[in-house]
Structures are given as structure tokens and as C-alpha cells.
Amino acid sequence: MSSSARANARSRVPLPRQAEVVVVGGGALGTSVAFHLAEDGVDVLLIEAADLASGSSGKPVGGVRAQFSDPANVDLGNRSLELYEDFAQRPGADIGLQQPGYLFLLPDDADVARFTDAVAMQNSRGVASRMLTTDQAWRLNPYIDPDRFAGAAYAARDGYALPHAVVEGYAAGAERFGATVRTQCALTEVEVRGGEVAAVWTEEGRVRTRAVVLCTGAWTREAGRLAGLDLPVDPYRRQIAFTPALDPAPPRIPFTIDYGSTFYFHNAEPDGLLLGIADPDTPIAFDTEYDPVWLPLLQGAAERCAPALADVAVARGWAGLYEMTPDRNALIGEATDAPGRILYAAGFSGHGFLQAPAVGEAVRDLYRGREPRVDVSGFSADRFSRGLTTNESLIV
Numbered sequence: 001m002s003s004s005a006r007a008n009a010r011s012r013v014p015l016p017r018q019a020e021v022v023v024v025g026g027g028a029l030g031t032s033v034a035f036h037l038a039e040d041g042v043d044v045l046l047i048e049a050a051d052l053a054s055g056s057s058g059k060p061v062g063g064v065r066a067q068f069s070d071p072a073n074v075d076l077g078n079r080s081l082e083l084y085e086d087f088a089q090r091p092g093a094d095i096g097l098q099q100p101g102y103l104f105l106l107p108d109d110a111d112v113a114r115f116t117d118a119v120a121m122q123n124s125r126g127v128a129s130r131m132l133t134t135d136q137a138w139r140l141n142p143y144i145d146p147d148r149f150a151g152a153a154y155a156a157r158d159g160y161a162l163p164h165a166v167v168e169g170y171a172a173g174a175e176r177f178g179a180t181v182r183t184q185c186a187l188t189e190v191e192v193r194g195g196e197v198a199a200v201w202t203e204e205g206r207v208r209t210r211a212v213v214l215c216t217g218a219w220t221r222e223a224g225r226l227a228g229l230d231l232p233v234d235p236y237r238r239q240i241a242f243t244p245a246l247d248p249a250p251p252r253i254p255f256t257i258d259y260g261s262t263f264y265f266h267n268a269e270p271d272g273l274l275l276g277i278a279d280p281d282t283p284i285a286f287d288t289e290y291d292p293v294w295l296p297l298l299q300g301a302a303e304r305c306a307p308a309l310a311d312v313a314v315a316r317g318w319a320g321l322y323e324m325t326p327d328r329n330a331l332i333g334e335a336t337d338a339p340g341r342i343l344y345a346a347g348f349s350g351h352g353f354l355q356a357p358a359v360g361e362a363v364r365d366l367y368r369g370r371e372p373r374v375d376v377s378g379f380s381a382d383r384f385s386r387g388l389t390t391n392e393s394l395i396v
């Protein structure tokens with residue numbers, strides 16, 4: 001079946017009258033959660049307001065890495081890398097995984113000191129990252145100007161993969177284990193009776209259930225409100241650009257990031273590059289219109305980091321939403337102050353794709369009452385009301 005025929009078919013799947021768990025949101029997180037629950041024998045319904053991967057997970061290429069500055073994010077990234085490497089077997093799909101490594105370029109000595117500590121912590125948790133001189137970094141990526149940087153950090157196992165393929169792979173895998181995946185069907189209300197979740201209401205009617213998992217990305221503030229929860233997630237537009245095929249074709253380079261400006265680039269098919277940068281002046285808004293007005297910011301940062309790319313042509317662009325929390329870390333857990341069982345995995349602040357596999361496993365275990373393999377307790381949404389915000393991670 002073609003992908004558009006499959007998308008059409010999922011929009012017509014009859015809504016079941018009941019499900020043990022209703023997962024809300026058909027991005028990388030919702031489909032991973034649905035797959036891991038269904039594989040474990042749970043009767044799952046996944047509902048998606050639009051089409052699968054129509055939110056942030058519609059990004060054409062997603063970076064995967066285990067380089068972070070705090071143990072919990074390192075463990076989620078590292079476990080997810082293992083699961084992505086095994087994706088062809090389980091759930092069974094080609095996700096175009098490339099592992100040319102991730103190269104952080106560090107503008108000054110303070111950054112080098114901070115990353116040196118982070119690399120030591122990563123190594124202690126089984127991540128083979130290392131510090132590099134700027135010359136070593138230049139040998140990995142000859143576009144960069146080594147004189148502009150004080151050092152670099154690199155992990156060869158990191159890279160990127162195709163989010164659409166991941167979402168489809170997890171959705172189809174969940175269906176093979178009996179899950180129902182229904183698109184064009186928004187959650188409109190969580191019905192509570194006698195202090196328990198009794199049902200969800202959707203645009204297509206009511207479904208009896210005892211448990212809901214919110215995987216609603218940038219829309220989680222509103223979805224949380226429907227469930228009586230305060231889940232602080234705000235949308236910010238982020239843009240990327242693609243060059244045409246370059247002549248000469250680019251060498252194979254790592255996913256390369258200037259830690260100072262957030263300018264990043266890596267190979268893109270066919271023989272081109274993907275370029276991106278965060279615009280610090282982006283307002284909070286559900287704005288996903290690609291706007292080339294952003295290109296001078298990108299080109300200015302490229303000129304400083306990799307002068308050969310300053311004038312490179314841009315063939316097309318794409319805009320999507322970062323789903324930011326106040327401390328730029330995800331919300332993962334089960335609501336303790338809500339009636340019944342309401343779990344959430346949202347607000348990944350720009351690294352949901354690289355954490356989706358491990359978070360799917362963790363949410364499955366939280367639902368089952370088992371100790372998750374990766375300790376996600378620090379991601380509980382009540383950290384804000386309790387004044388326990390986690391350390392800010394290395395964000396791009």
C-alpha cells in the first residue's frame with residue numbers, strides 16, 4: 001500500500017468503543033509509546049488530530065545523539081541509539097540511519113572546560129564521546145574554520161535518521177500487535193467519573209478507557225488542560241534549509257554544530273547539505289510557514305563557522321515547531337494530582353526525535369508499574385511547582 005493510501009485508510013478506521021490505553025498524538029513519541037505498549041500486550045488506541053508525523057516529527061531529517069550535559073538525557077539518547085540501530089529488526093523498518101558522528105564546535109575555553117566535564121560524565125555512562133583539537137575537528141569536517149574555535153567534542157556513533165520512517169515504522173509495528181491507529185480524530189475532552197478516567201471524547205465520539213497518554217508535542221498545554229493538567233509547553237518556529245546538489249559533492253561530514261551560534265549542518269541527499277540555526281528572536285507562536293527572511297542570520301553564522309558555506313545556494317526550506325518547556329527538558333511521567341491514570345511524554349524542547357525510542361519504553365514501564373530502564377523521575381512535570389528544575393542540557 002502506498003503511504004498516501006495508508007494515511008487515507010487510517011483516517012477511516014472505525015473508532016473502537018473502548019481501549020485499555022488511549023495514546024494522544026501521532027508523532028515520534030505517540031507512535032513509540034503505542035508500539036511499546038502494544039508489544040507488551042496492552043490494548044492501545046492511538047488518536048491523531050491530523051495525519052501521522054504532521055507535527056514536529058514531520059521534520060525531513062532528525063539528529064540522534066547521546067551527547068548531553070546531564071546523566072538522564074545522556075541515558076535516554078544512548079538507549080535510543082541502541083533501539084534505532086535495531087529498528088530494522090524491531091519494529092522492522094528502514095529508517096535511513098546514518099552515523100557519521102556529531103561534532104560540537106566550541107568557541108571559547110569556558111565551553112571547552114564545560115564539555116570536558118560532560119564528556120567525562122558521558123564516558124562513565126558508556127558513551128564513547130571525546131574531546132578533539134580544532135585541527136582534528138577540521139580533518140573530520142573540512143568546511144569549518146579551525147581558527148574560530150577553541151576545541152571540539154565528538155561522538156562517532158551519533159548521526160541522523162528519517163523521522164517519517166520512524167513514525168510509520170512504530171505505527172505499523174503497533175498495528176501488528178493489535179493497536180488501532182486512527183488519524184483525523186482529535187481529543188476534545190477527558191471524561192472523569194468518581195475520581196477516575198472514564199472515557200475520552202474525540203471528534204468522532206466517545207471511547208471508554210482508564211488511561212490516557214498525552215504525546216501532543218507543541219500542543220500539550222491545550223491537551224493538558226483537557227485532562228486537567230498544567231503542562232507548560234510553548235511552540236517556537238524553527239527553520240532549516242537545503243542546498244541543491246553541490247559540485248564538487250560534499251565529503252561525508254559529521255552532524256556539525258557551532259555551540260556558540262547554534263548554526264548546524266550535515267550531508268543531505270542528493271549530494272547537498274542541510275543547514276539550520278535557531279533564531280533567538282522567535283516569538284511563541286504556532287507558526288510553521290517557512291520564511292526566507294531568516295537566511296541572512298543563517299549565512300552570517302555560516303560565514304563565521306564555515307566560510308565556504310556563506311554563499312552556498314539554498315534550494316528549499318522547511319519550518320516546524322520546537323516544543324519548549326521552561327527548563328528545556330522533556331515532561332515525562334504520570335500525573336499524581338489528576339484523577340485516574342494520565343501519563344504524558346511531551347515538551348522535548350528540540351530533542352524528541354532522538355529520545356523517542358527510550359521514552360516509549362519508559363512510558364510502557366511507568367504504565368505497567370515497573371522500574372523504567374532509564375530513570376525518568378527527574379522529568380516529572382511537577383518539578384516546576386516543587387522548584388526542582390533539572391539542569392539545562394546542551395540544546396541545539
Ligand SMILES: Cc1cc2nc3c(=O)[nH]c(=O)nc-3n(C[C@H](O)[C@H](O)[C@H](O)COP(=O)(O)OP(=O)(O)OC[C@H]3O[C@@H](n4cnc5c(N)ncnc54)[C@H](O)[C@@H]3O)c2cc1C
Binds near residue numbers: 055061217321346351
Ligand atoms: C527544525 C527542527 C529541527 C529539529 N531537529 C531535531 C533533531 O535534530 N533531533 C531531535 O531529536 N529533534 C529535533 N527536533 C525536535 C523534534 O522534531 C521533536 O522534539 C519531536 O518531533 C517531538 O515529537 P512529538 O511526537 O512529541 O510531537 P509531534 O511530532 O509534534 O506530534 C504531536 C502530535 O500530536 C497531535 N495532537 C495535538 N493535539 C492533539 C489532540 N487534541 N488530539 C489528537 N492529536 C493531537 C498533533 O497533531 C501532532 O501530530 C527538531 C524540530 C524542528 C522543528
